[in-house]
Amino acid sequence: MGYVGKHKSPVDTDGFLHTGDFARIDAGGNVFLSGRMTDVIYSAQGLLSPVDIENSLFEHRAVEDCAIVGEGVKGQAQPVAYVVCVPALRTPELLGDLETWLYERTGVSIACRGVSTIPKSPAGKVLRHLLKKE
Numbered sequence: 651m652g653y654v655g656k657h658k659s660p661v662d663t664d665g666f667l668h669t670g671d672f673a674r675i676d677a678g679g680n681v682f683l684s685g686r687m688t689d690v691i692y693s694a695q696g697l698l699s700p701v702d703i704e705n706s707l708f709e710h711r712a713v714e715d716c717a718i719v720g721e722g723v724k725g726q727a728q729p730v731a732y733v734v735c736v737p738a739l740r741t742p743e744l745l746g747d748l749e750t751w752l753y754e755r756t757g758v759s760i761a762c763r764g765v766s767t768i769p770k771s772p773a774g775k776v777l778r779h780l781l782k783k784e
Contacts, residue, residue, distance in 0.1 A: 684702050698729055703756060703758070707731060719778045730761045731760050745762040
């Protein structure tokens with residue numbers, strides 16, 4: 651029937667259910683969910699999914715944990731990677747190397763900042779709002 655506290659149906663006249671999820675559909679009709687619309691970064695390069703960038707970053711052997719947020723005004727936000735590095739692989743050059751590595755994979759300039767932990771809810775959801783510096 652709808653969402654609690656909302657009087658409008660979440661299904662539009664074309665039959666689409668508006669869940670707030672960010673998704674793409676490939677040529678075969680497969681649907682891929684890649685985060686929430688509230689997490690999408692509205693950058694000069696267009697809409698960026700933090701989850702897609704995080705998945706790329708997790709492929710690097712020096713990355714233990716990470717979270718991507720957009721900092722700045724909507725439409726011009728800069729994607730920033732907050733990275734927990736594997737202690738044994740941490741070097742002074744690592745964050746710069748990660749920025750280059752990410753650019754080669756995503757084509758997007760992403761600033762990397764080192765942190766000791768990524769804030770998460772008890773359920774394990776990244777608390778992006780605690781990382782943002784706007």
